[in-house]
Amino acid sequence: MYPMDRSYTKQHEWVRFEGDVATIGITDFAQQELGDIVFVELPAVGKNLGSGESFGTIESVKAASDIYAPIGGVVLEVNSALGDSPEMVNRDPHDTGWLCKVRFSGSPKSDDLLDAAAYQKLVG
Numbered sequence: 001m002y003p004m005d006r007s008y009t010k011q012h013e014w015v016r017f018e019g020d021v022a023t024i025g026i027t028d029f030a031q032q033e034l035g036d037i038v039f040v041e042l043p044a045v046g047k048n049l050g051s052g053e054s055f056g057t058i059e060s061v062k063a064a065s066d067i068y069a070p071i072g073g074v075v076l077e078v079n080s081a082l083g084d085s086p087e088m089v090n091r092d093p094h095d096t097g098w099l100c101k102v103r104f105s106g107s108p109k110s111d112d113l114l115d116a117a118a119y120q121k122l123v124g
Helices: 028-034 116-123
Strands: 013-018 021-026 037-041 054-060 064-068 073-078 100-103
Touching: none
Parallel strands: none
Antiparallel strands: 013 021, 021 100, 037 054, 054 064, 073 100
16 A cells, blocks of 8 residues: 555655655555645745654645655755645645655665555554
């Protein structure tokens, strides 16, 4: 259910590393818990994110939830399509519903990140 090519946080974000760029999104579990997503607030390109820092908000018909950076770095790109179609996060949270891309420095490995099997166990 959860793609094996990425890491996951206990706060239900995912991160996929490609060279020195990390693509960040929320998990299928998170979007199911939120329900119908109606608005996504994302950081500005060029913003420097700290690991674990809140960088945006996802609002649904049920609640608003902060999004946390699984890794620190500089925002290179945001998924601008979510401005007109925030429901993309509901339809495809692990692919077209990605949130932002960050250039990171240092190691992509962290004790706070889970592999797909560990994340699946966390959410049941």
